[in-house]
Structure formats: structure tokens, C-alpha cells
Amino acid sequence: MALATAGPTLAPNSTVQTFADEADRRRLTNAAVKAVLRVIDAWGASNAEGAALLGVSESTWDRMKAGRWDGSLSQDQLTRASALIGVFKGLHLLFADAMADRWPGLANRGPIFDRLTPIRAMIEGGIPRMIETRQYIDALRGGL
Template identity: 85%
Template sequence: MSLQRQPAASGHLQTFANEDDRRRLTGAAVKAVLRLVASWEASNAEGAALLGVSESTWDRMKAGKWEGVLSQDQLTRASALIGVFKGLHLLFADDMADRWPRLANRGPIFDHLTPVGAMIDGGIPRMLEVRQYIDALRGGL
């Protein structure tokens, strides 16, 4: 198995920097983040902060009235959050997968915050750390 990135069907490498790629990925990313934030029972303010958008933009997204394109940073946030969600559902076979992000955590990357709180405070770097942490817990590293 090669570790080189393969070109997308259109002949170019898919990146979050490419506006056409961002435009194509935005709808699915927004839908996924809206669903995982609801599953985690996070507030609108928390959902907006996790995705890196204003609360008014978040409200328009929830209402299906937002037609924008996520930025490279926002898609990176969405990707990390989706990875955390998926990893938790692979790790836990019960409702703990959706409760875990709301529980205070003593792990070194959480500083006694909930994972949601730690990801909001730490931004993209912390989101990626949380994703790696979950992958390590389930033996995926």
C-alpha cells in the first residue's frame, strides 16, 4: 500500500486550500458537524465555536439557510470533529460515545475540562490532539 496521496478523480490532489474542493465538501461537512454537535448535546454557542463560525452563521446553518463555503480552517475543524466522533463510536459500543465529549477529563490534553471545552479553548491544534488521543485509546496509532 502506497502512502502517497492519489489524485482525485478530476486529476488533482484534493486539498482544503482549493476553493472547488471546499465548495464540494462544505455541504457534507456542515451536515455532519450539525449532527455530531446535536448528538453531543452541545449548545449553539459551542457548536459555532467548534466550527469557527459566528452564532448567527451557525443558526443559519441549522436552518438550512446558509449557502457559504467553509474556509480551509473550518474544514480542518470539521474533519477533526468528524474523526473524533467516528473514533468514539468505534471505541464505545454504547451511549458513552456521545456522552464522553461532555465529561470533565483528567487526561493531560484536557486540563480537567470537557473535551468539547478543551477543543474550543485550544482550537485546531487541540482538536487534532483529541482526535489522536481517541485513535490511541482504540489502538489505532
């Protein structure tokens, strides 16, 4: 009788991406910032909402938008970016029309939103709610 493993097996020299390594964060930051700026623009969210979702100050957000920011995102900020990009992608797979970009700004009765917009729920709930939102969209796509 074979035993099931707890998770995927990694190749001998591979590692799980944790965003903990500074070199990885520097390498990923530019693409992550560009993607999040596009997501927030597509959703029609405000600068204050974009800054809150990414976990940066509004002045840093403004510098990012203007292309005048050369820092690197923290582990938490890259996790936020990953969740937002995943929500965006999932919505575009779920909806074949403009609803994909309208949905985050609409009040929602889903169990994790409590009649808030998904944007507001993710701002208030931080990384855990952002990940839950991504999982919720993935579950909807899977027909659960």
C-alpha cells in the first residue's frame, strides 16, 4: 500500500518561492508594480484604494504611478500583489465581459464580503481576505 505525500515533490535543487530573499524581491518588484497599477486602473479603483491594497503610502503609490519609485517591495507587498493579480486573472476567466473589471467595485453578498465591495473587504481584511477572495473566485470558476 502506497502512502500519499503531503504535497508536491520538489526537484532536488528547486525551492518554493517565498518572497523572503532580497534578490528575488528586487527581481520581481518592477513587474509586480506594473501589473498592480494596471489591475487597479482596470478596476477603476482610487489611488487611495490602490495604495491600501498594495500596502504602501499614497505618496509612494503616486511615485510608482509616475515611474519615479526605485525601491523593492516587501514580502508582504509581493504577497498582496500576487493575490491581486490572481483575483484579476480569475475574474477574467470567470466573466467574458466587462463584469470582470466591474465586479471588485460592486457590493457583494458573498460569504466573505458582508455586503462590502470586494475592494473594500480586501482593504479591511488585509492579506488573509485577499487570499480568501482569490480562493473564492477560483471556487466560482470551478463550479463549487
